[in-house]
Amino acid sequence: MNQPSHTTCSHSAADIAVSVRDLRVTLGGQAILRGVNLHLHRGQLVALIGPNGSGKTTLLRAIVGLQKPDSGEVRLFGESNLQKALPRVGYVPQRLALDRSFILSVREFLALRLRETQHWFWHRHRDTDDRLRAGMAELGAESLLDRPIAALSGGQLQRVLIVFALLRNPDLLLLDEPTAGVDTPGEQDFYETIAEVHRRHKLTVVLVSHDLSMVHRHASWVYALNGVVCCEGSPEHVMNADSLKEAYGLNVTPYHHHHNHSHGPGGGAAQ
Numbered sequence: 001m002n003q004p005s006h007t008t009c010s011h012s013a014a015d016i017a018v019s020v021r022d023l024r025v026t027l028g029g030q031a032i033l034r035g036v037n038l039h040l041h042r043g044q045l046v047a048l049i050g051p052n053g054s055g056k057t058t059l060l061r062a063i064v065g066l067q068k069p070d071s072g073e074v075r076l077f078g079e080s081n082l083q084k085a086l087p088r089v090g091y092v093p094q095r096l097a098l099d100r101s102f103i104l105s106v107r108e109f110l111a112l113r114l115r116e117t118q119h120w121f122w123h124r125h126r127d128t129d130d131r132l133r134a135g136m137a138e139l140g141a142e143s144l145l146d147r148p149i150a151a152l153s154g155g156q157l158q159r160v161l162i163v164f165a166l167l168r169n170p171d172l173l174l175l176d177e178p179t180a181g182v183d184t185p186g187e188q189d190f191y192e193t194i195a196e197v198h199r200r201h202k203l204t205v206v207l208v209s210h211d212l213s214m215v216h217r218h219a220s221w222v223y224a225l226n227g228v229v230c231c232e233g234s235p236e237h238v239m240n241a242d243s244l245k246e247a248y249g250l251n252v253t254p255y256h257h258h259h260n261h262s263h264g265p266g267g268g269a270a271q
Helices: 056-063 082-088 106-111 126-138 154-166 184-201 212-218 241-248
Strands: 016-027 030-041 045-049 071-076 089-092 172-176 204-208 221-225 229-233
Touching: 016 056, 016 204, 030 056, 030 071, 030 204, 030 221, 030 229, 045 056, 045 212, 056 071, 056 172, 056 204, 071 082, 082 089, 089 154, 106 126, 106 154, 126 154, 154 172, 154 184, 172 184, 184 204, 184 212, 221 241, 229 241
Parallel strands: 045 204, 045 221, 089 172, 172 204
Antiparallel strands: 016 030, 016 071, 221 229
16 A cells, blocks of 8 residues: 555644544454554544545544554544543434434433533523523524434434534534435535534534535545545545545546536535
């Protein structure tokens, strides 16, 4: 494997939100991550792309301590003890399977995230309700507050999970394919909402996505992963035939960005 190509991105160590050094993970006898190295800089919206099975989800799980690596190191905000740093991190997994008998409403589910309402029985207060309502309104989902969470569609649940992740005002937000449960017509609006959350909260966002048009439009930095980091850089640098061929293999068309058309859902997405 060639050395990953990259463009220059000069930041001091204090600007690094996530540092991953020589991370290796084996699952079921298969090497999923084979020495991943990356540095995610504060305030960026970083896209993580690559084919299915390339280790994107495993990498996110290792970053938040849900997957124990065989070797290597993860640091969050310079801290090697992930438990100390995790309060500053919001994580939204690709899918959350809820039993239909799960009885909590969206409002009650979100209340579990707040320190002042973590007990099973809680008395509603205007300040708490206002905070939950404002969070849901930001994601365009205020009308769902009193719906049973187990009855939500995939896209509705993803919005609720993002609100849940944001309630403690994290500095880092990790999103694993957040449109996995979203209907195709709504994907572009969903990505626009995430980009607005990034701008408004001044977060570092790491977004796993197969939608290369979204990556080109919104990401400030891109890592292409296939067991190792194949290439990294600005979207303009990474979204070219050679870089994508190294990450995805032979059958991928580079995404060509044009300013004179609308960004339809899935345009230019790699298969």
